[in-house]
Amino acid sequence: MAEEVRPPRVFGFTGTSGSGKTTLVEQVIPRLIARGWKVSLIKHAHHGFDLDTPGKDSYRHRQAGCGEVMVTCGSRWALMHELREEAEPTLAQHLARFAPCDLVLVEGFKQEAIPKIEVYRAANGKAPLYPENHHIVAVATDSPVHTALPVLDVNDAEAVAAFVMDYFKHPQR
Incomplete structure (x- = not known):
């Protein structure tokens, strides 16, 4: 009988631009991994972005009209999907694409109904x-x-990583 695949835990980090979300998440990830968790991450960008370099083969194939272009080598692979006229997928649709893991960290997606930590710095001058x-x-x-x-x-x-792990022991918070 096949092993049951359960959905991963999902936990977000949110905050205004410049608050230090990426820096904090970058420091939390190795601490969660050191505790034995397999961690993945999804980051929502508010602006367009491009992982391809103009002029490279994969960029040229995408520009020629491919809906998806995969680039692969012995150490990694990446799949670029052009939305063209499609609506932006939901967080749930993106999460369904991940390989099995223990935890998906989410940076951004401020309004999604997932538990999250706000990274807040009063010095930014923005409201919490x-x-x-x-x-x-x-x-x-x-x-x-x-x-x-x-x-x-x-x-x-370290304390933030411990909080995330503890949250899943007591998710009723």
């Missing part, structure tokens, strides 16, 4: 998201905040 976003379960910050949510030191990636 946690008062209005009820999917935020903790705030990682370097400044005092007034909230009933758990407050984590944004500079303590």
